[in-house]
Amino acid sequence: MKKILFVSYGGGHVKSLLPVAEKMQDMNCEVAFLALTTAINNLRKSDVRHYTYADFFDTPEVQEIGKRLAGSIDANILPIYDTSVYLGQNYLDLVSEHGDKAAKKLYEQSGRLIFHPLESMTRVLLKLQPDVVVSTSSPRSEKAIIYAAGQLGIKSVVLSDLFVERPLSWFIDKSFSSKICVPSSFARDVLIENGRPHSDVVITGNPAFDTLVSASQAQKKHKKLSYRVLWASQPEPEYFAENDTYGDPLLPSKIESELIKIFDARRNWKLVIRNHPNEMPRQYPEFIESSSNDEKLSDLLPTIDLVVTCTSIVGFEALILGKGFITIDKSVLTPMLPFSKYGYSKGIDSIDSIEDHLIDFYSNNKDTNTPYNIENATDNVCNVILDLMMY
Incomplete structure (x- = not known):
């Protein structure tokens, strides 16, 4: 049985991806979900098997660094435990790549936006051994795990946000993801005009809007x-x-x-x-x-x-x-x-x-014509994943 690993942050990202994971699980696929930050709350309410950063990186060093960094974040949506492991491990990846001094400066300048935990996400993939990785289009861990999958020869699918302007620089990198699912012809055309092969981009809609x-x-x-x-x-x-x-x-x-x-x-x-x-x-x-x-x-x-x-x-x-x-x-x-x-x-x-x-x-008081009316986006994305698993 093929194993599919879904990876997502919270908010609209997990709302887009979780229906797909649940549908694939109903189709008797082996499904796991790496829940990032506030997506943990959504997965705890689902019957999809899920992991968090704490399942892979919970060490005293990570907790110590993470608690220090968490003190500067004005949010209490997650327990400090989950937040600390996430921040601490991402910071250690930053240190591993740039060294202590440079990592400190980079984090002070950009905060969490500077995270690109390629090393950590590679460790996750080697541990879980999925056949396909599916994520949305967030930077940081999602972006890193798709690149890591490519380096390990694992097929991947990325479900794009409504717009592709923010991730454009990595979306047009042909080594980033096997397939990119987009919600509209506008988004598809932007990617193709910027050099992404037509065969890599599929208009599926967004399951969050079904x-x-x-x-x-x-x-x-x-x-x-x-x-x-x-x-x-x-x-x-x-x-x-x-x-x-x-x-x-x-x-x-x-x-x-x-x-x-x-x-x-x-x-x-x-x-x-x-x-x-x-x-x-x-x-x-x-x-x-x-x-x-x-x-x-x-x-x-x-x-x-x-x-x-x-x-x-x-x-x-x-x-x-x-x-x-x-x-x-x-x-x-x-x-x-x-x-x-x-x-x-x-x-x-x-x-x-x-x-x-x-x-x-x-x-x-005119009726507004909706520019989006794609039905069954969840099924559309599932079909992209199934097609990819056949080859």
């Missing part, structure tokens, strides 16, 4: 009695090392303040605010509705008419359901998540113009 596509097709049209706008907030990095650019950490609060001012003057409209899990909870005026991260997006988005965000994938998920989508294209992350460039969102570059665009959408 439920939304089904809901969109089943959703009955009805006239809205109110105008509900969702502000999907996110923290803005002060410095983004991947493209050496500086952001404005106050950008989300500036946008939020403008939205609150607009909706204070228009009480017949309703503003719903959903903070990112990495943001500190905030208090809002009584006329603002707050959506906690415990509320399922599948329950919230059907009640929304329009999503405003900088770069959150929540806006694209709403678009699949036929909702409006506006992006404030002032984030340091906008070039990596160019929704408006691809025609998915209405992009605006001025906070002062938000109200005009809200009024325009409200006045026109």
Whole structure:
């Protein structure tokens, strides 16, 4: 029986990959999952056999280094034990590659973004001996394990995010992954135009959107009695090392303040605010509705008419359901998540113009044509894996 190793970070990455792992397991394939950081929480709720960094790298030295590094991270989503092993082992790989002094400087400059644990991921593969490795398109451990698989002669599949701008430099490296699954012809064309062979790229869609596509097709049209706008907030990095650019950490609060001012003057409209899990909870005026991260997006988005965000994938998920989508294209992350460039969102570059665009959408109230309607992406990705295992 062929063994498939899935590898993923949390958030949207594990939501894309876990349905595939579960489907392959239902097809009597031997499946294992290397859960990275917050993906651990998802896998602990699944019946898919999973591993974490702690299963391979839990030593006193790793724990000591990791606990020191974890002290500078403002997050408590995972137990300190898991966080420490992850950080400590990645840092040791950095030291192994660059030496103590250079590793310290690199980490101080870029933090976790500098991690590329090729040596550690090679050790994982030698231990587990999979026939195929499947990951999403994150840098760090996911990127490293795909390169490690190539060096060991192990076949691999990478499931791309909506956009390929961020991983483009390694996606077009022909030694990176046997197959790349993309969600659209836009993404496929970018890769092919930049030199990736046509046969390496397959349009499969993204399994994370399967439920939304089904809901969109089943959703009955009805006239809205109110105008509900969702502000999907996110923290803005002060410095983004991947493209050496500086952001404005106050950008989300500036946008939020403008939205609150607009909706204070228009009480017949309703503003719903959903903070990112990495943001500190905030208090809002009584006329603002707050959506906690415990509320399922599948329950919230059907009640929304329009999503405003900088770069959150929540806006694209709403678009699949036929909702409006506006992006404030002032984030340091906008070039990596160019929704408006691809025609998915209405992009605006001025906070002062938000109200005009809200009024325009409200006045026109046109049905939004979804640019994504791929059904059964989970099955599509499974078929790519099965085809690869046959040869």
